[in-house]
Amino acid sequence: MYRLIQKAAEQHSLNREELIALLRNDEINRRLFETADEVRKQYVGDGIHLRGLIEFSNFCRNNCRYCGLRRDNFNIERYRIDEDTIFKLAEHAAVNMKLRTIVLQSGEDLHFSAEKLCRLIRRIKSLDVALTLSIGEKSFEEYRAYREAGADRFLLRIETTDKQLYLDHDPGMDWEQRVDCIRNLGRAGLEIGTGVLVGLPGQKTETYADDILFFKQINADMIGIGPFIPHPDTPLKTASGGTLTMALKVMALTRLLLPDINIPATTAMETLAENGQVMALKAGANVIMPNVTLTQYRKHYELYPGKSTTGYTPDESLKAVKEKIAALGRFVAEGYGFHRQKI
Ligand code: 5AD
Ligand code: SF4
Numbered sequence: 643m644y645r646l647i648q649k650a651a652e653q654h655s656l657n658r659e660e661l662i663a664l665l666r667n668d669e670i671n672r673r674l675f676e677t678a679d680e681v682r683k684q685y686v687g688d689g690i691h692l693r694g695l696i697e698f699s700n701f702c703r704n705n706c707r708y709c710g711l712r713r714d715n716f717n718i719e720r721y722r723i724d725e726d727t728i729f730k731l732a733e734h735a736a737v738n739m740k741l742r743t744i745v746l747q748s749g750e751d752l753h754f755s756a757e758k759l760c761r762l763i764r765r766i767k768s769l770d771v772a773l774t775l776s777i778g779e780k781s782f783e784e785y786r787a788y789r790e791a792g793a794d795r796f797l798l799r800i801e802t803t804d805k806q807l808y809l810d811h812d813p814g815m816d817w818e819q820r821v822d823c824i825r826n827l828g829r830a831g832l833e834i835g836t837g838v839l840v841g842l843p844g845q846k847t848e849t850y851a852d853d854i855l856f857f858k859q860i861n862a863d864m865i866g867i868g869p870f871i872p873h874p875d876t877p878l879k880t881a882s883g884g885t886l887t888m889a890l891k892v893m894a895l896t897r898l899l900l901p902d903i904n905i906p907a908t909t910a911m912e913t914l915a916e917n918g919q920v921m922a923l924k925a926g927a928n929v930i931m932p933n934v935t936l937t938q939y940r941k942h943y944e945l946y947p948g949k950s951t952t953g954y955t956p957d958e959s960l961k962a963v964k965e966k967i968a969a970l971g972r973f974v975a976e977g978y979g980f981h982r983q984k985i
Pocket of ligand 1: 708709710799801838839868869870871872873910945946
């Protein structure tokens with residue numbers, strides 16, 4: 643097993659069976675995490691990229707069975723932040739907090755048309771930041787328009803590579819269409835961010851192996867991996883949820899196979915354990931996304947319960963993140979934190 647980890651660290655390739663064997667064996671976890679940490683250091687260094695996250699609308703037309711923002715959840719108060727306020731939040735993050743990337747995230751909210759978004763993108767780009775969108779499935783033309791307006795990256799998780807499971811958990815959605823969307827991001831000149839949930843009912847070790855191989859095949863620039871955390875207002879409320887250990891293992895193996903990409907220590911990991919993000923940063927992660935949304939909105943952006951950043955202000959979120967980084971002996975990276983040179 644240790645030989646397999648070594649091979650992955652040197653050659654950045656493992657086959658399905660090898661991945662499954664490593665995912666199944668919990669005795670090797672320590673070595674796996676340490677090796678992913680070494681590979682991270684070797685390829686992307688000790689700098690941690692910060693991305694300021696603005697959750698600007700919690701309206702969503704989809705009905706994913708795991709997500710608190712799903713259309714049929716009538717227990718949440720829906721909000722949209724207006725364009726000027728979104729811009730002000732971005733400005734605060736860029737000018738006062740010195741963040742070099744802004745991430746605009748929302749449910750699939752048709753209120754924000756391509757035209758509105760492009761206007762917002764242009765305004766935010768005037769702040770000299772990189773801009774990431776995380777707003778769901780759109781047409782190739784729309785992705786192209788965002789790129790032309792100045793967007794640099796896009797996050798669209800595949801959620802799971804098990805097609806049947808995807809169909810079960812994302813009613814009305816189409817797995818192939820989602821893969822097309824992810825490919826279109828790259829064709830449109832955007833950096834591709836994708837990722838999966840870990841611990842959805844029905845996911846198997848084999849699924850995670852396929853997930854990791856998918857990341858490589860799609861040529862991802864960023865991969866976000868989060869444990870599934872059951873939300874009380876969803877059909878999956880009684881499910882058992884994912885474990886931090888499995889999420890970290892999938893993440894560490896992803897680092898071994900895609901050594902130079904950007905990998906965030908996700909908020910969902912921090913929600914499962916107080917030091918979840920620190921553990922992730924020591925097992926392959928090199929990015930943190932501090933939440934810069936106004937406190938009043940945060941409690942309504944509840945993808946899953948207990949989201950660790952809920953009660954904080956933007957400045958408090960940043961401070962907490964910086965303390966973690968300092969405690970690790972790492973530092974905040976300078977620069978925009980691109981994986982590829984901009985096309
Ligand atoms: N637990 C953890 N992550 C979730 N997401 C949605 N619902 C949950 C949940 N219950 C994740 C999805 C989505 C991202 C924005 O949030 O993977 O892509
Ligand atoms: Fe909407 Fe995304 Fe939640 Fe699915 S995971 S319901 S697309 S916000």
